[in-house]
Amino acid sequence: MGDVVTSMAFFWGLMLLSYFLMQNGMWILNDVVKSMCRFALGKALGPAIDFVEGREGSASKTWMMQGMFWLILASLFTFEGLWLAYDANALHSLSSWGYNPTSDSLLYAAGFAALYGGVGMLIIACSFHIIPKLADTELASEKNGTLVSYLWTLSVLFLVIAAHNSEILGVNIFLIATALHGLAFLAVLINLLLTASERKSALPLPGWLIMLGMLADPVSVVATVLGGIGSGAVQWLLAHLVSGTFFFATLAGISLYVSSSATGNPLWSRSLTAVTTVGAIATITPMGYSHGRMAADMLLVSFEEVSMQSTDGIAVAFLMALAVIPVMSLVANVMMTLRGGDAFVENPDSAGVPEINLGISMLLPLAVASLFIQSDALSHNPELTGMSSTLVLMVIWLVLVPLSLGSAQHLFPSVTGRNLLSANRSRWAFWMMGWGAFFGLTITMMADIAQIEAAADSTGIMSGEVRVVGAILFYGAAVGAIMHTLNALSGLYRGTPVSEGRATSTSIARDDYSLTTPTSVRKILAGGAHLDTTVVPVGESDDPGAPTDLH
């Protein structure tokens, strides 16, 4: 049995054990463990815990705002990385300050900033709101949740620095970053587990998706360490396990909750939710890097190239192909829930819903594209490696960021008690960010393909000129991130209080509505009608049909 299959066996076993313990508790040790965890989250931190507020929603709000700030930095690093692939000396003037960024180092740092800073913090922000709601209880410790957000931000800052230069003054920066990250993650996990343990009723499936996704992150680390993390194949596996659980499974749970909450529609299918839950744990997502450098660096082991035994290769190919099933289930479920029987009638301009539509629409095509790229990367003669880093950027900026940011925006009023400052600015930011990322990265991928075809370097006229256009278009994502952050920040102070309600506007308005079959007033309103719309009954005839007479 190869290292990868062994690691997967450990992973599945540990996940089953975790699920069993979550359902049944720890017998006589239950109360002792809970008391110790409560102490660890609160009084054990001493006076530091009194520096933060413990009002309901404060933890979620803090994580949300910091996640948005990180998205700005992530988009800036990504933009610079794309530009430097065209002009490697564009930032040479910074070398006088001792900073010599390259395209690779900037894109690597952007990966940490976007995944752990932006998406990760927004996921945790949403989880801190959703899990207590689904469990019908309160977050175990709002104060600890708030305080730990700063520790997490510090860890991401160290990760970003380490991505540029992993050793400064003889100190391994990844060591500090990993220690801080592990500590912060442990606190978040304990907080959520304690909250779930106080549930008043059975946790709905989206809640399980979030909890299992969170638990799977440390479990996958333990499983791969037991399976042999020194191997390049296991490092690759760890990167993909974290991608499929902490990022995919938790976002799936959050998206399902938000799609239902934003439209007022019940979840379209419980069975598909169950398929997504089991599938996310049982398979290996193809979405992610084609190497395990991030996992190796964070676990302080030397990075190895991916090289799989034949048994491992067959198992991985099979499990990656199976991963399309939970993706399809999620896409179908969220889309049908959003559409519902009376689409968007509750609030047609609900902030965040366009982002979720974008993210969920891009999920399936990018998952299938990733399957091809990863299968190629694991073969003996990879030919598409040049496209893999752009495809990862597409997954980040067209799936993970829209889903997490959209969910956070939708939950913003429930968390803060105020609406975002402006629905219009929200729409502008969505278009800037969505189209900027889509066109920018699509054009960058065209340059990658041109480069593969020409087998020339990126300073060639074709790929070089195209690359800079891609970078400039991607700049829209940075502008969109700034607009989103400004909108949320001003909304915290001057947004309309939720208790007063907020009138919404829509660009869809109809002067007349053709009524072909008996229907409800809700469905007519969902079709864009308003109070002054004329409802026109369309005549029907019971005469049998016949060919159209042309003369």
Next chain:
Amino acid sequence: MPSDSADSVGEFIQGESEPSSSWVVLAFGLVLSLATLILHGMLFPGRDLPVISDILPVFDGVFDSGIWFFILGVMMGVFAIIATMMTEATSE
């Protein structure tokens, strides 16, 4: 904001407090940018677009790439966020 068919497009592209004719400024800016690019191509065929150090020689050797226009734009955005944070927190 009530929904009204005649104003629906206007609502979509305007901020809440913007004057209704502000789109003229946006359109004018777009046309001016395109016209400047075309003019530059005609007057200086084959030459790269000027960068900050070409316009302000004091920054020669520092801002000598087009990327700095974009980085300064993000820096302005970040300063706008900091300014918003400070003014919102102290406005009352």
